Amino acid sequence: MCKDFQNFSKKYQFSQDVINLFWEKYGERTEKIIQALKQPSKNYAIRVNTLKVTSEKVIEILQEMNIQAEIHPELDEVVLLPVKGPFSVPEYEKKVVVDKFTAESLIQGADLFAPGVLRASKIRLGDMVTIIDKTGECIAAGKAMMTAREMLQLKKGLAVKILYSRYKIFSIRESQLFKKGYIFDQSFPSILVSKILDPQPYEFVLDLCAAPGGKATHIAQIMRNKGCIIAIDRSKPRIKRIKEHILRLGIKNLQVFHGDSRNLPEKYHHCADKILLDPPCSALGVRPKLQVFTTKRDIINLVRYQRQFLEAVANYIKPNGILVYCTCTLTTEENEENIKFLVDNFNCEIIEQSFFYGYPGEKIENLPNWQKLQRFYPDIHDTPGYFIAKLRFRL
Numbered sequence: 001m002c003k004d005f006q007n008f009s010k011k012y013q014f015s016q017d018v019i020n021l022f023w024e025k026y027g028e029r030t031e032k033i034i035q036a037l038k039q040p041s042k043n044y045a046i047r048v049n050t051l052k053v054t055s056e057k058v059i060e061i062l063q064e065m066n067i068q069a070e071i072h073p074e075l076d077e078v079v080l081l082p083v084k085g086p087f088s089v090p091e092y093e094k095k096v097v098v099d100k101f102t103a104e105s106l107i108q109g110a111d112l113f114a115p116g117v118l119r120a121s122k123i124r125l126g127d128m129v130t131i132i133d134k135t136g137e138c139i140a141a142g143k144a145m146m147t148a149r150e151m152l153q154l155k156k157g158l159a160v161k162i163l164y165s166r167y168k169i170f171s172i173r174e175s176q177l178f179k180k181g182y183i184f185d186q187s188f189p190s191i192l193v194s195k196i197l198d199p200q201p202y203e204f205v206l207d208l209c210a211a212p213g214g215k216a217t218h219i220a221q222i223m224r225n226k227g228c229i230i231a232i233d234r235s236k237p238r239i240k241r242i243k244e245h246i247l248r249l250g251i252k253n254l255q256v257f258h259g260d261s262r263n264l265p266e267k268y269h270h271c272a273d274k275i276l277l278d279p280p281c282s283a284l285g286v287r288p289k290l291q292v293f294t295t296k297r298d299i300i301n302l303v304r305y306q307r308q309f310l311e312a313v314a315n316y317i318k319p320n321g322i323l324v325y326c327t328c329t330l331t332t333e334e335n336e337e338n339i340k341f342l343v344d345n346f347n348c349e350i351i352e353q354s355f356f357y358g359y360p361g362e363k364i365e366n367l368p369n370w371q372k373l374q375r376f377y378p379d380i381h382d383t384p385g386y387f388i389a390k391l392r393f394r395l
């Protein structure tokens with residue numbers, strides 16, 4: 001890679017701030033990381049809901065559907081499905097423009113629903129259309145299930161049935177496996193988080209940023225529906241999604257509350273055996289990424305926000321309680337530096353993670369036990385970029 005960041009930024013459509021940040025940390029490896037981020041992982045992970053079914057049964061059902069799958073070699077509640085592609089996408093005359101997040105799911109073969117449409121014109125029911133993002137990049141193609149006017153006016157409904165996409169994975173959310181509550185689609189590092197928290201069936205667990213509930217429902221599953229988990233989230237629509245998953249998965253020990261977990265009422269003070277904190281982050285590890293607009297200022301603001309949750313944790317945790325902190329991003333600021341902030345300001349220490357398949361965290365001056373932090377890198381681990389820390393609070 002040349003150090004001409006401007007050209008590099010244009011070529012990959014990543015903001016210059018992010019390229020600078022990566023370059024400072026990873027040097028020549030930056031290009032490999034960005035290339036990996038622009039593609040999905042080669043294998044798509046799903047978590048098996050062991051409250052309802054075994055991984056072997058899920059594999060059997062997938063085989064009956066002619067879908068190739070295997071149990072993860074390290075963790076038997078994880079099933080891996082190969083991601084096929086890249087394929088070329090036909091360019092039809094009629095185009096539908098979608099937002100960045102919609103584009104990132106369409107690129108893997110998901111159908112297009114009306115809320116993701118930004119622009120469409122002169123499209124009739126049944127027309128073949130190509131889906132492009134705001135920069136004009138071809139994402140997918142398929143058959144219009146609505147007119148252009150409906151795509152722009154309706155708040156829900158299938159807009160385009162996708163027939164061609166750059167990558168293809170089995171449509172998990174439409175499958176009976178998903179509808180019956182047998183599986184949850186979740187990345188491998190994200191599945192590890194609840195395993196690392198290691199909740200016990202008699203414990204009281206707080207999940208401070210819980211929606212849409214991937215980790216909270218996994219905690220419930222590990223606790224075999226015993227003990228008590230309180231899951232809080234500030235977003236009402238996302239809370240609704242946790243509630244749907246709870247019903248689907250047959251979860252009974254998880255209570256969900258809408259609220260700001262930085263300011264929980266007094267009754268939550270010093271009561272949690274274990275806390276999971278998965279706060280909003282710059283999500284620079286999430287794949288596939290078509291463009292990144294994140295600025296240095298965004299990261300500074302996110303760190304400030306994340307530290308407000310970290311300060312609150314000290315109020316909610318019991319003496320000797322455990323915190324697991326995680327992010328799906330690659331910046332040192334939101335990861336190791338936040339952990340240093342905790343260790344410097346509160347009576348807590350980094351402890352070992354019993355499930356360790358990534359790399360150690362990044363070395364930070366005067367941070368004891370930084371090697372016990374865990375990172376996943378998209379160019380090395382065939383996963384999203386991820387960070388996991390486990391700490392014990394002595395208080």
Ligand SMILES: C[S@@+](CC[C@H](N)C(=O)[O-])C[C@H]1O[C@@H](n2cnc3c(N)ncnc32)[C@H](O)[C@@H]1O
Nearest residue numbers: 209210211212213214215233234235260261278
């Ligand atoms: C990374 S997501 C959590 C993902 C979740 N842990 C899972 O595994 O499915 C971060 C969540 O934090 C929530 N959030 C943001 N600010 C919050 C606040 N002040 N209090 C509670 N939740 C908040 C967002 O609505 C979002 O759902």
